[in-house]
Amino acid sequence: MKPLPLLITAFRGLTFLLLAGLALQGKAQELDVNTIVTRANHVAFYQGEDGRAETRMKIVDGNGREQLRQFTILRKNVEDNGDQMFYVFFQRPSDVRRTAFLVKKHLDQDDDRWLYLPSLDLVKRISAGDKRTSFVGSDFYYEDVSGRGLQEDRHELVATTDTHYKVKNTPLNPDAVEFEYYLVWINKDTFMPEKTEYYDAQGKMYRSIESLQVEDIDGFPTTTRMKVSDHRTAGYTLSEMRFIKYNIGLPDEVFSERSLRTPPQQWLERPSR
């Protein structure tokens, strides 16, 4: 056999592979990683102009002992995918009833946070500092509730499956956080981040967040059951969101310091079915 036809065959094969590769790349370029994480961030934190939900957190420790937290959360976007305001009002347990949190989330500066403790009749500003502290004793961090700025991490699309994008996020300032990196599985259809895993310096996964149930509410895919697991303590927190409603027309006054002492009753009531 002469060498030439063999070369030609090989060349043809190579061309085919290259073309196929380009085609694949083209599709991926269509959705680069920044687009994916931006859309995911939107779905997780910014859907609608505003919204409300009643949350029940079951905090279970490594020994299986439970604590319960029940609160209503009101949210309003100042700007889509930008600044936001949150108001959290506690109903249970009864000894912390009427405790309230107010958060003004800023992308270009530290968030403003206030806490109201009714039995001490005390409004306290909470220094922003570190947002990776526990949210009221649960396995959620403040940052899990209000969202982590996309600009704080470097994002890489590490895998694409039939159903999910797998994105690796590495912090730009590793000293400011306890994790080395985290992986997020984002649903290709809904762009819902359905699973997040945090890894430490040893490459051990020590913390995870799972979306256990997603429902369509007012046309928005919405996580209604979530679980955060702390694999170090063997504890977890189960969060159930109910009575969710989007675009309810929350006025800005709801997110004022005044609301801490005088809860905006009208907006805390459950919407009629």
Add this chain to the structure above:
Amino acid sequence: MKDQIVHFATHHPKRIMWLTLLMTLLAAAMIPRINIDTDPENMLPADQQDRVIHDRIKEQFNLYDLIVVGMVNDTDPEGIYNTRTLSNLKTLSDRIEKLDGVIAHELMSLASVDNITQEGPGTIRFQWMMPDDPKAQLQPEEIRQAVSRLPMFNNTLVSDDGKAAAIYVPIEKKDLSHQISQEIQAIIDQLPPGDDYHITGLPVAEDTFGVEMFIQMAISAPLAALAIFILMWIFFRSFALITAPMLVAMATVITTMGLLIGMGFTVHIMSSMIPIFLMPIAVVDSVHILSEFAELHKPGARVRDTIEEVIRNLFRPMLFTSITSAVGFASLAFTPIPPVQVFGLFVAFGIVLAFLLTIIFVPAYIASLSDARIQKLAEQHHSSSGFKLGGILGGFKSLAAGSAKLVIAAALGLAVFSYYGIQRIEINDNPVRWFKEDHRIRVADRVLNDHFAGTYNAYMVLRKDSSGLQQQYIDQLRQLSRQSPAVKSLVDPIVDREQNFPAMLSAIIQQADNALFDAEGEAVDALEQLMALTEDIQARSKYFATPEALQYIENLQQHLAQQGLVGKSNSFVDLVKTVYRELRGGEPAHYRVPETSNQVAQTVLSYQSSHRPYDLWHFITPDYQNTAVWLQLSSGDNKDMSAVLQQVDDYLQDHPLPDGFSMQWGGLTYINVVWQEAMVQGMLKSLLGAFIMVFIAMVVLFRSLVYGVLAMIPLSLTIALIYGLIGWVGKDYDMPVAVLSSLTLGLSVDFAIHFLDRARSIYQETGHWGRTLQLMFDEPGIAILRNAIVIAIGFLPLLAAPLVPYNTVGIFLASIMATSCIVTLILLPAIMTALQRWLFPHRQGAQS
């Protein structure tokens, strides 16, 4: 029958020796399966009540075994508050967190905890005390200020004098502690120099103890064997002959240990000393045989005949001594301490085995030696008869016979002296003190407890029984259920399912909340009533969120602080007071218990927004029905822990706990007190029991009450003298000392038995007390003295061991041997001389 056995042995020496070898090898094959256990908790049975409570407390409050790493800087005027030391601390702490087997999130050090501060008016801040981010880092002086404001950390993470910092490293399993502490040492070795480091903590001490114990088993026991071997050679000058007792000792030790390990028992500090206890006991009888053999064997006689005669002469005293020693040790089975029980029973087994080997193996061995060799021995022996012991014995004899009354008076004087000494005995123990003064663990212990509030932990747990409230609630639920089917259908399945009261309340609240959303009409009112009732009961069930309960604990802590023994106590109250103060603006005046339960709950909710909310659960359970006060003691001495228990008891007497409240104790320092008390009482009982049993055995074996009483005199005086001396010298009555009482009992009766039995049979031959006494101080006296010297000196190598219990055993053996030998050889003949008319009534023996 005994004659037949010995006869068989002397005629089939090879078979006996092969059999012994086989038994020993079989047992030796078990030894590699050894499983070392150095956990002091195992001094109590796993189901012992205090231990069960201790375990429950550990689980309830997520408490782990801790390695404590101490950093000391004595040179810098600012102590540890300088940039280099703090940076070393952070590096060390961060790198320890990454080690396998370390429970990283529970590690406590300045580098792993939150600082709670005021940041401008009305602003509270939870921030890492030593964050990674260089921009957020505090200056050393700022850290000093912060620590001084946080009572939970001050004098726990940094010493009061600022010269020492501590890292508390929780570990997953105790048996990892040796490895982890070595890895920590490796990290320390790489740090910039300038600071001193100490690694301690109970798990490290235990693990180190295990390692050194093992070494001691491999060194001390063989070393003692070597010393005994040399001494016997000096006395008998024949390697061939003295090999016999050494073989008996080895076969006994190996078989007993092999059996212990093969039966699945762990080797505890006590059982590791079995070889050392068995060695002298196994050798003693053989030395009697060798002495007698060397004495009786005349040139030309047949070896078999001589040895059979020797065994005939010695069988009774050897049987008696073996039985009494075995009884003394077996009586340890009555103590409530499993390792001590195992120790006692296996030593008793070893004693019986040693006896059997002595009467079977030794004759077989001697019979197997060639006549020519024995011949040479006998000639040698008779030419150097008695060594230099004859002179000493002569002195003893003239003292006993010539000044009998003086000797008896002196003995009475010593008894009185001992009585007062025993009164002075202080019962006390501390496992860390099982290491010698200059051991690095003792040094670390001393340095760290010098600087800090204390590295010894005890937990005082207050509980409130909620069964009354639960009953009341269930009654009220029934009432509501009768009025409303909606309530009934909701409540019934939960009440049936949930045994746990807090879980029941939580479930009913959740279900009622769900049901309220769908409910209509009457059901709404009933469900709202149910909700209100349940929330009210839930709030009331959180007893340790009430200001009254917190106040009580605060007062108790203050009381303990004033008493001095407790270096520091940490509780939920301290935590609440600190956070409350910061919420109120940080003024010292606000460092107090909040006014209402809701204030407490909201203070706690604020604290839970920190990096380590789970630290809360070290002090209180999530249902607020149990709370733990962590006491730090700078002394691990049981007497100090006992004094603290007494202080608390006294306080409870004057300030009774409210109805339904109870207190329980946990922590290793407390557990040590529990097993010590159990052991002291158990040992006393077992010693008394053994004393009575030995007495009865003596009366039966001698078939004489008088001889029974006589046999008990040397051992009684020996025990009294030794414990009297302990009292006068001021040595603590600790675990090894307690256990040695049975050895004293078993060994010190030996010489008396030999003396009395031989004296009686010689008297039967001579019919003359003076002549008997003369003969007694020949061969029998020499055998006793030789034995005493061999064992007393043979165990002196134990004094070089780095573990105090081994030293104690060495000193004890020497004292037991010396005392009981002297008492037997002087006091017994003196008493017998004084009472000769009464003791030997048949023939009026005249004194020479």
